[in-house]
Amino acid sequence: MNELELKYGCNPNQKPSRIFLRNGDDLPITVLNGRPGYINFLDALNSWQLVRELKAATGLPAAASFKHVSPAGAAVGLPLSDIDRRIYFVEDGAPLSPIACAYIRARGADRLCSYGDWAALSDVCDAATALYLKGEVSDGIIAPGYTDEALEILKTKKKGGYNVVQIDPDYVPAPQEYKDVFGVTFQQERNDFRIDEALLSNIVTKNRDLPEAAKRDMIVSLITLKYTQSNSVCYVKDGQAIGVGAGQQSRIHCTRLAGQKADNWYLRQHPKALALPFLPGIRRPDRDNAIDVYLSEEYEDILADGVWQNTFTEKPAVLTAEEKRAWIARQSGVTVGSDAFFPFGDNVERARKSGVQYIAEPGGSIRDDHVIATADKYGMVMAFTGMRLFHH
Numbered sequence: 001m002n003e004l005e006l007k008y009g010c011n012p013n014q015k016p017s018r019i020f021l022r023n024g025d026d027l028p029i030t031v032l033n034g035r036p037g038y039i040n041f042l043d044a045l046n047s048w049q050l051v052r053e054l055k056a057a058t059g060l061p062a063a064a065s066f067k068h069v070s071p072a073g074a075a076v077g078l079p080l081s082d083i084d085r086r087i088y089f090v091e092d093g094a095p096l097s098p099i100a101c102a103y104i105r106a107r108g109a110d111r112l113c114s115y116g117d118w119a120a121l122s123d124v125c126d127a128a129t130a131l132y133l134k135g136e137v138s139d140g141i142i143a144p145g146y147t148d149e150a151l152e153i154l155k156t157k158k159k160g161g162y163n164v165v166q167i168d169p170d171y172v173p174a175p176q177e178y179k180d181v182f183g184v185t186f187q188q189e190r191n192d193f194r195i196d197e198a199l200l201s202n203i204v205t206k207n208r209d210l211p212e213a214a215k216r217d218m219i220v221s222l223i224t225l226k227y228t229q230s231n232s233v234c235y236v237k238d239g240q241a242i243g244v245g246a247g248q249q250s251r252i253h254c255t256r257l258a259g260q261k262a263d264n265w266y267l268r269q270h271p272k273a274l275a276l277p278f279l280p281g282i283r284r285p286d287r288d289n290a291i292d293v294y295l296s297e298e299y300e301d302i303l304a305d306g307v308w309q310n311t312f313t314e315k316p317a318v319l320t321a322e323e324k325r326a327w328i329a330r331q332s333g334v335t336v337g338s339d340a341f342f343p344f345g346d347n348v349e350r351a352r353k354s355g356v357q358y359i360a361e362p363g364g365s366i367r368d369d370h371v372i373a374t375a376d377k378y379g380m381v382m383a384f385t386g387m388r389l390f391h392h
Contacts, residue, residue, distance in 0.1 A: 141154065
C-alpha cells in the first residue's frame, strides 16, 4: 500500500487528505483495525520515533502517551511500586510485563492530559498491555507488532473501531524532510541526532556526581523533548516523565508548567489523595478528574455540599496549601531537561522547588555563568549538551 486516504485533515473542512511517500514506495505502516485520521498519524509517527530511540538509548522497553503531537508522558519499562499501582489504577492481580509497565508509567505522567491519547510501544504489544489499555480512554496505538491475544482485546475497544497501527521496525525514512506552509515548501535534513550518555560529559557545575540512574533520566528527558512541540521542558524521575511543558513561548513558563505537572504527579501519592473514598463503579476518567480538582485550588468544586455526594461515599478532608507545600518539599532526585538553554537562573530556582537535582540543557546563553551559579547554590549537577532540540 503506497498511500492511504484519510477521512479529512486536521479539521473536517480540510479535504482531500492522505498519507504517502514522495518516492512512491509502500508505506511502512499497516492499519490492523479502525480508521486513523490525520492527527492520529501525526501522533503515531512522532511517538514511534520517540519510543524507538528511547529503547535504543536505554536498552529498556519504552512507551509514550501522545496528545496533539506532543507527549503527555513517556517512560521505560521499570517495575511498578505498590504506590504506582494505586495511582495508576492497576487492578489487583493484573499481569504486568515490562512493556505494559512502560505504558502504564507513560500514561501516569499526566493522566488528565492522556485522556483520549495515542499510545506508542517500542516492543510487541502483549495481552498485559492490551488489557490495561482496554480500561482507558484512548484513540489508538502504534507498535512493531501484536500478539494474537492482544489484537483481539484491542479490537473490542470503541465498539470495534479502536485504531491499531503496526509499523515496520526496520523502516528508515529519507534523510530529507519537506513541509508545506501557505503554499511554500520547506526542506530540511531529518533530525537524526543521536542522544546517548556521551552527550552528558560536559558537566559545568561544582558537583559532578552524576549517578547512572540520573544519566538514564537525562536521556529520557532529552529524547522526550526531541519530539515535544517547542519551547519545551521535561521533568523525569525513575525513568518516567512526570511533567512535560510544551509549546510555550517563554522558557520560564515551560519550566513552571512542567513543574506544576510534576508537583501534581507527586501530590497524587499524598495519603489524603490515596485515601479518597470513591463511590463504587466510578470510572477511571471520572476519578482522574476528581483527583485533579481535589488537588487544585478549585477543590471546593468537588467538595461542596450537594456535589461531593456524586463522587465520594463521605466528604474528604481538604488537602491544605500548607500540606501540599510540605509534601512537595519532600520530593528529590528529579531530573529536568530543556530543549534550549536556560536564559536565566529563575528556571533553576523553579525546578528546585519540584525536587530537581540534575539538569540537562544545551548551554549557550550569555547568562550561562548566572545559571551555573544558581545550580551551584543548591548543589545541583548540570550538564551542557551543546545541542538544541527544537521540534515544530
